[in-house]
Amino acid sequence: MSEEQEKTDHYASAAKTVSPDRPWLFRTYAGHSTAATSNALYKKNLGKGQTGLSIAFDLPTQTGYDSDHVLSKGEVGKVGVPVSHLGDMETLFHEIPLEQMNTSMTINATAPWLLALYIACxxxxxxxxxxxxGTTQNDLIKEYLSRGTYIYPPKQSLRLITDVISFTYSEVPKWNPMNVCSYHLQEAGATPVQELAYALATAISVLDSVKASGQVPDADFSRVVGRISFFVNAGVRFVTELCKMRAFTRLWDEICRERYGVEEEKYRRFRYGVQVNSLGLTEQQPENNVYRIVLEMLAVVLSKDARARAVQLPAWNEAMGLPRPWDQQWSLRLQQIIAF
Known part of the structure; x- marks a missing residue:
């Protein structure tokens, strides 16, 4: 047997013993009109191979108004699903087995209430x-930095974040009580470097607050650190975004180890989900948005040590209006092609 043939056989044998990595969670950010309409959409998406849910709430729900409040007029069900009470939450998840779901709820100012409704449901x-x-975004600091859908002053907002984290670590131990959200920072004008810096500063502020509150025993604090997750932006600057995620991973490991004394490696992992940059999608020649979406996704899935745990992609025509089910299916298929 020639040396070249021996090498070929060696590589072929090695390839058979290597198991493929488990793919990230496939999500689409969805919710609109009513709880019943959104429920039907979720079940349809799950039937097509989606492996997690990402709930979009409308602005009244995000800011603490019932759908029948005068200030809610014109906004109910517009950018997400309206949830005013437990009945809405039950309708939203009707015939969806929550013990099998990994549910991300993009909710901040009213996160404690929506989490309570989810638990009750x-x-x-x-x-x-x-x-x-699952995950509650629960990043009220980001609302002051970028989006503006806050209700309470910063000090009280930080207290709410702290209380949710302190509650879930013992009561809902598999839940991520906070998704430090840097996504909107980049859409508000931050560079990738600034996005990273503000996100880490927010995480430090929150963990310092939890520690100072005395609600979590010192012996359990590492577990709390391990439940903090992040939600990042992936823009079209491929090399920069790739390097950003690797830097995020290393800096978070250093912060957890040196600032908080976390010894267990699993609690120092930088766990994050991602939405690629929707603001960069264009209404002109929208079919070209597909290439933008794929390029942006590659930056967060190629690095084995800095790979996203969950990815949600916008639809190719999101700049033009609410995507159709077929459009969302295309986004899901893009993920599946890259993953498998």
């Missing part, structure tokens, strides 16, 4: 809260 399904997996 699960318990009415017969699902113990200890089995629930």
């Amino acid at each position: 699960a318990e009415k399904q017969g699902v113990p809260r200890t089995k629930l997996s």
Whole structure:
């Protein structure tokens, strides 16, 4: 047998023993009109291979108004699903087994209430809260930095974040109580470097607050650190974004180890989800947005040590209006092609 043939056989044998990495969670950011309409959409997307849910709430829900409030007029169901009470939440997740779901809720100012409704909904399904997996964004600091849908002053907002984290670590241990959200920072004008810096500063501020509150015993603090997750932006500057995620991973490991004394490696992992940059999608020649979306996604899935845990992609025609189910399916298929 020639040396070249031996090498070929060696590589072929090695390839058979290597198991492929488990893919990230496939999500589409969805919710509109009513809880019933959104429920039908979620079930349809799950049937097409989506592996997690990402809930978009309308502005009244985000800012603490019921759908029938005078200030809600014209905004109900417009940019997300309206949820005013437990009945809405039950309708939203009707016939969706919550013990099998990993549900991300993009909610901040009213995060404690929406999480409470989700837990109550699960318990009415017969699902113990200890089995629930998912995330509340719960980043009220980011609302001051970029979006503006805050309700309370910064100090009180930080207290709410702290209380949610302190509650979930023991009551809902598989839940990510905060998704430090740097996504909107870049859309508000921050560079990737600034996005990274502000996100890490926010995470430090929150963890310092949790520690100072005394609600979590020192022996359990590493577990709390391990439940903090991030939600980042992936823009079209491929090399910069790729390097940003690697830097995020290394800096977070250093902060966890040196500032908080976290010894277990699993609690120092930089766990993050991503939405590629929707603001960069164009109404002109919208079919070209597909290439932008794929390029931006590659930056967060290529690095094995800095790979996203969950990815949600916008639809190619999002700049033109609310995407159709087929448009969302195309975004899902893009993820599946890259993953498999």
